Amino acid sequence: MTHQLGPWTVSPEARHLYLAVLHTQSVDSAADPQALAELLRFGLVIAHPEGPDGRYLALNPSEAAAQRREILLGQISEAMAGTAALPATIQDLAIAWQYRPHQSHATGAVEHLEGVEAINARISEILAQTSSEMLTAQPGGPRPASSLALSLPRDLDALHRGVAVRTLYMDSVRMDEATAAHVRTMTAAGAHVRTSGTAFLRALVFDRRAAVLRDYMPWTGPGSEPQRALIVEDEALVHYVAAMFDREWARAAVWKGERAVPPTSAGDPLTPRQQDIARHLAAGAGQAAVAAALQVSERVVQGDLAAMRRMLGCNTNAALLFELGRRAGRGEWS
Template sequence: MSSNVISGYALDSDISSTARELYVLLAIADGIAPDPADPALSELLAFGLITPHPDSPTDGRYLVLNPVHAATRRQAELYRAARDAISAAEALPDTLRDLSISYRSTERPRVGAVEYLEGTQAINARVSEIIADATQELLTSQPHGPRPRARLDISRHRDLDAIRRGVSMRTLYRATARADETTAYWTAQMTAAGGHVRTLDGAFARSIVVDRRWAIIDDPASPPDELRAVFVEDVAVAGYVAGQFDRDWAAAMPWTGGKLRTSERAMSDLQISVCQLLAAGHDQRQIARELNVSHRTVTHQIAQIKEISGAGSIFQLAMWWERRGS
């Protein structure tokens, strides 16, 4: 049996061939198990394919249950576990915030510090740590076109957290990023939260400036196939890089991620309520009762939302709503 564990749930996605054969035997033998100690019985019980017979629960006789119903129950468990895992991931920065404060309080203040880091994981971790300390301003230049979805997901939570703390955020993209739907989605979220995004034709340098105290730039000495960054904690250097950013910003065009926001505006209040309840774990009948509409209405609204979101299933639709940050 292939198995995984998410947020404390044991998620069995298949059953063994031995358990499958035993299921067929039980169905033929009116639920009487050939061997009451067979481990495959526990597997079938855990999957919800059989249950002890109510008239003889201790003598090795079982009721054989409909596999379709068992699959539906297990599917609901998987959906709930996936949503729990996403919620836990979203909450991680807040759950460790007190430890981060304690850690930072033990650090000695540094003046003119320079760090060289290599690799996406190490660089992103250090950037997130510095931005978590931001109190005033965050400036980001991204000259290499659209960023991969994984990197945008990392920066989305980090940057939204900074904006909600009152940090002013400005991001500069190359004009080609406007054609990328993933970047448009990220931009729509940032601007809706109070951030500012612009795009610029032509070349400009990649950089991050935090509170005009930290400047993070590409290492000019790194080979073309390696990602290295220089972290400089110096107000003079950070001020110089911020000045370059301000000049590029003045020549750039504002962008609010309009491609995505158009589709979002197409959603009705009812569709938004349906998405919220789906993301909260309600099934379609529960949503119908909660919103005081018919089950058919809910089904119709979900079909329309799938067209807007591009989701192919209820689960994908719920995940799409979770990812959009609502």
Template sequence: MESDITSARPLLKAASRRLYLQLLSGKGTAKVGPDRDELERAGLIAPDPDRPGHVRALDADAVARARQAELIRTAGDMLAEAQVMPHHLADLASAYRAATAGQTVGGVEVLTGLRAINERLEALVNGCTRELLTAQPTGPRPAELLAISYQRDLGVLKRGARMRTIYLPSVRSDAPTGRWALTMTEQGAEIRTGATFGRMIIVDRRAAVVPILDPWSLEASAPDQAAVITSELAVGLAVASFERDWLHAEPWDGASEAELRAVHVAILRCLARGLEQDEVAEELGMSKRTVQGKLADLRAATGCRTQSQLLYWWAKRELQR
């Protein structure tokens, strides 16, 4: 904090500061000149009613607090204006997209570098007016990314757009993500968790941001590359993929009691498909030790001694529902 203050642009020149201190001690006079003008503009001196033709120093702390309050009000007005700016220019942005359609090769814009990706993504999301679809198969998100999401996603919801998000089941045991989910669902967002889905962000069904995948391994070819797809056909395919994954995902509102049940069910479903515990951990985005711990909790709660007994118990329970 100290480095931020000392690196800020000084309010007064050194000569003006010395003149203020001299006036304050009664050892100086404020002759007409640039230093006196600067002190007057800053509100630090005023005519002395007891000595015509002279000036006196005013309370610097009061001046600083008044200026601080003014800057805070200005900053608030600017933030409010920034929040609604994409909405004000939405019609012009739509016209621009229509006029420049086809300028990217095949409706695909390749972005390289995390800064370029984040800036392009921020511009797209800030212009979202109807619907934001996101799928994040990366497990719990870092605190700094959640902090960005609060401001960005709440802005989307305040503009009246619908927002749907899919996460891995592992986020249900992450307290910061749970608080984010609770806040977003209270504001109208819909959140679900699913086991297998691709990473994507779709804005107003007109643009999709996706990783660039190797066609054989289906792994990201480079962590700092992404594609912005604007082809109507390709975006439609991305939306269809999201809707399929959304249909098989389970709703979540951030509540801790629901999260444990959903994680247990996701693990049991994977085991029922024949996956080994390490494969379950990989698919659900959690460690093998976490999977083993969840299964141990389930066995203790149900009285089952083995994994086979646990799967049999779960199968009977599902049939009875």
């Protein structure tokens, strides 16, 4: 019995029959008919044009392979063209599915979720389908240890699958050892983390095709308000959220989990970049020169200066420099 291996291969039975035809120009009546059909289909033999039935001519295998290659390449080209056209052929059905009635109260391209377990389960489901990028904006203070423990294996798995992970925190988390340890593990695995001194909204973006946002609609249900989230799959809105993340990311300072040493007075510590800005300004450099030296935009420098003024209660850059100099003299800033 011949075992067909594929349109680009020749079975052992067909190979044996080819050698017989090559030497005798005939096919024995007991030969496997499937092997003969395989040779004819591959173009390795043809019926003898002048001989009686049962006589065949063996053809050049290299030429037969070249012809088969051309046939396969044509089929591949046709398949690729069909693959490219597939989304358009079912676009109307895809739109109907997107706006289907949904048991989790989906309206259009927005899905409403309630409860920590439901939200985390949906995030895990979306992340499992993510192939290139995950953006995470985590405002506020340090995340609960339970949240860090839940997200760590999930995020590490994404990194191991080749997903690029970027996470944005507030500057204040640099003081938290649990968050710092989490960031050290993530950055060692290839993630990128930055912290910002300016406020931003919580968001998760996956492959720029889906976003998880906090639900800010007033709570009208019974009892205390549960944690609520929106799953957004509208392409334009998701790209807008990603653009807002990218803007905040450009202003933020790199953090690899090194824990900041708190100052002796009240207030948040300066980030490493803010300390660099302060040193350059104290040396007499202007904002443009500081930006060039640190390889960031002037807008980033301006944003850090605004955060530093708020942190230290200063109204002007001159007052900020004076306060930084005073604190440096007392050993409060490194």
